[in-house]
Amino acid sequence: MAVPQENGHGDARGALHLLGDDASAEERPAPVPALPGSWQPLGARYHQGPDGRPGTNFALWAGGAEAVELCLFDEDGHETRHQLAEQTFQIWHGHVPGVGPGTRYGFRVHGRWDPWTGARWNPAKLLLDPYARAVDGEFRIHDAVYGHVRGWPEADVADTVRDNRDSARHVPKAVVVHDPDDWADDRRPKTPWADTVLYELHVKGFTMRHPGVPPELRGSYAGLAHPAAIEHLVRLGVTAVELLPVHQFASEEHLQRRGLSNYWGYNSIAWFAPHNGYAATGTRGQQVTEFKRMVRALHAAGIEVILDVVYNHTAEGGEGGPTWSLRGIDNAGHYRLQPHNRRAYADYTGCGNTLDAAQPQVVRLITDSLRYWVTEMGVDGFRFDLAAALARGPHGVDMRGALLATIGQDPVLSRVKLIAEPWDLGPDGYQVGNFPPLWTEWNDRYRDTVRDFWRGAQPDVRELGYRLAGSSDLYQRGGRRPYASVNFVTAHDGFTLRDLVSYNSKHNEANGEDNRDGTNDNRSWNCGAEGETDAAEVTGLRRRQLRNLAATLLLSTGVPMLLAGDEFGRTQGGNNNAYCQDNETSWLDWSLRDDPAWAPLFALTSRLIRLRREHPVLRQRFFFSGRPAHPGGLRDLTWFTPRGVEMTEADWYAPSQTLAMYLSGGALAERDARGEVVSDDSFLLILHAHHRPLSFTLPGRPWAERYEVVLDTAQESGLSDARHPAGTTLTLPGRSLLLLRSVAPA
Incomplete structure (x- = not known):
């Protein structure tokens, strides 16, 4: 059933083709030439044609192809082919009068079958337009949708034996779409x-x-x-x-x-x-x-x-x-x-x-x-x-x-x-x-x-x-x-x-x-x-x-x-x-x-x-600098140990499952529409991943006079109305997180 043919390069391996039961394109009526149309834009575009009649322009980039056929399908699935004879900058194109929105279509592309050089053209396969704006039907696996013969026993030619069976009945079709919506009534949120x-x-x-x-x-x-x-x-x-x-x-x-x-x-x-x-x-x-x-x-x-x-x-x-x-x-x-x-x-x-x-x-x-x-x-x-x-x-x-x-x-x-x-x-x-x-x-x-x-x-x-x-x-x-x-x-x-x-x-x-x-x-x-x-x-x-x-x-x-x-x-x-x-x-x-x-x-x-x-302060626009925004102010970010003191270099390398970070709302590197510096509340975030409880001392001045608990994950609801003076030593339950709002000294 498979016969070797010349591959155009004198290669002794040959190119193998399968003559399938569905027959090849030679038995079909010759395709009807499309009007020249335009090479821009790619895909299918419904519009008024050069003869004044409505229709659809089709354009497909297929750089190495030898010929391209446009295939239109009616409601019964009957296929009509149109030759896209015009080629501009490797784009095959044509205009077909009378083709309107909702029409289903596909392409057949002719060229060499020589998988060893990457050439896998097979006009027996109906191809989906890469620019299709809608697709009708489902992709179901069937042997006919493969360009090569499936199950070829020799591994060295397993995907190189061409299958000539027509795939059109087994693949979805592209759909011509016309929707002139200009989005004039839409308001995009444009969130920073x-x-x-x-x-x-x-x-x-x-x-x-x-x-x-x-x-x-x-x-x-x-x-x-x-x-x-x-x-x-x-x-x-x-x-x-x-x-x-x-x-x-x-x-x-x-x-x-x-x-x-x-x-x-x-x-x-x-x-x-x-x-x-x-x-x-x-x-x-x-x-x-x-x-x-x-x-x-x-x-x-x-x-x-x-x-x-x-x-x-x-x-x-x-x-x-x-x-x-x-x-x-x-x-x-x-x-x-x-x-x-x-x-x-x-x-x-x-x-x-x-x-x-x-x-x-x-x-x-x-x-x-x-x-x-x-x-x-x-x-x-x-x-x-x-x-x-x-x-x-x-x-x-x-x-x-x-x-x-x-x-x-x-x-x-x-x-x-x-x-x-x-x-x-x-x-x-x-x-x-x-x-x-x-x-x-x-x-x-x-x-x-x-x-x-x-x-x-x-x-x-x-x-x-x-x-x-x-x-x-x-x-x-x-x-x-x-x-x-x-x-x-x-x-x-x-x-x-x-x-x-x-x-x-x-x-x-x-x-x-x-x-x-x-x-x-x-x-x-x-x-x-x-x-x-x-x-x-x-x-x-x-x-x-x-x-x-x-x-x-x-x-x-x-x-x-x-x-x-x-x-x-x-x-x-x-x-x-x-x-x-x-x-x-x-x-x-x-x-x-x-x-x-x-x-x-x-x-x-x-x-x-x-x-x-x-x-x-919880959604910073700039990276932290470790410096105050203005003289005498707090640094934008400070890290603390459970003792309530600033971390040293050695603390970062010491074994630990607890980390606290102080975010200074007064040190934001932001400005409002008038160019004035934005300020915010300051927060202390404490993360404690160890299974045992931990004693944590809340940092004192200049960071805070007292603290208000905003979030406590040890509570089922996460809610808490607790307030603590700075310097208080809290007991954090194992595996818990605490977010506190800083109340600055008067």
Whole structure:
């Protein structure tokens, strides 16, 4: 069935092709030529054509292709092909009169089949437009969607035997979208970075079990836009939602075969299209309007929308993966290939492939996508998954590389919030602290330090001091500010906050990988029992640890990020890699918010956010200097030992599980609109992670005359109205945190 053919290079290996049952393009009617149209913009744009008739212009970059066919599909799935005969600057384009919004389409791209040189063109495969603004249908695994013959026994040619079976019946279609919304009635919140509180949530999981959201809207963009969902965000006090991926994505084959799906969505395939699985109103373009309405509703509540975006790889996977889009458009023009074996991919992502962000056409694809989401979809910023992979050039990670440089000078993108996950899986991929100005970063050093401190695994307090004060050791270079550090204790990837204090080990059996998946480096402590328990001593300690962790996060300098549901004790049953659990394991259980055991945690979290908003000393815009703002004043930051005296160099190196920091509100390096220095209250924050009680002497003059307790995590509510004269020796219970307001001498 397979016959060797010349590959155009005289290579003795030949190129192998399969003559499939669905027949090749030669048996179909010749495609109808499209009108020339325009090479700009890329994608499908509905407009008035050059002949005055309405229609749609199609444009596709396919640098090394020999021919491109546009394929239109009617309501019955019948396919009509149009030859895109015009090519300008490697962009194939054409205008088809009469084609309007809602029309489904795809491309077939002709060219050489020579995997050994990275050429994987196969016109039998219907390809999704990378610029598609909407996608109709699901990505289901079928042998016909692979460009090569599956199951070829010889490993040296396993992915090189071309499969000529038509894939059109088995793949989703792009949709022509026309939505002229100009956002004239939208008011973006534009919260400064220093005032930002991030809230990471999953569009579907946030509302799937929300009793206040109508059942038909749960799990959708419309569900997140519902007043009942937004009411929680407003009550909590967060300023921005960071949405797990909403670009159209697909589930990996190994998940589909186990009856699971990629719930998190870190497997993108169309970077302009809102994921159609989150649309309650339809998938023929309605998802675009629904997404925009969601953004408007959040903006009206004063909440920014930040997207978690995955440009580092695509759902096509490694060389053995399906041919859904870029692989069939121009494989070598989009992906990083091994320099000495261009049949194979350079995989810096752990997902089989890596997008080559050093190539001009890839830079354009990514930046066009980003601008589209800002200007036409209304979003306010982006968190870039595995961002180090996007900074890779020919010689490794380069922070002056093409993509980062382009974003940094772009008049649209340079004005929005940019967050890097500052690592990938390749050599020198760990880049925490190295991204340029304009960028903030997920600070995993903060996460690990705070987890270790509260479980008693830190030998001293040096690392904790840096993390509490904004991580100047990582971010002070290059003119960056403390808000370059996105502080977090938990995120979608790993334990929830409740599970962090309930499990020593991961419990991922439901994922179907024999508990091998997910990290073993959890830095968690179960407080004496593994998993759920009725033991009052254990459950009481766990709730206190949750209060300690939440308070530490929200009282640290930097930008705090909360994981949705942590504020009321969400659990995943110990699963620290719930990426494939589209069920009650991952969906928020809203009954917990009003549960007497967990409602105090929600009240405490919202109170801490409000406290942070009311006091600029708790959300510093500049790094601490250790100096007073004016002669005779207090230094902006002072560290104390339990004896109530200032720490010395030796104290930082001494074994200790207690640290106290005094934040001087009179030493803020801020000015108001009139140029006057801003002042605030001063606070003393004491963190004590040892299991035994501790005697702590409150510092006296000049720092305070007396102190008022603002927060005491030893109390279930966290509330206390205690007042203490300076110099008082307090007894701090084991594993507790105390925040006190300083009352200055008269």
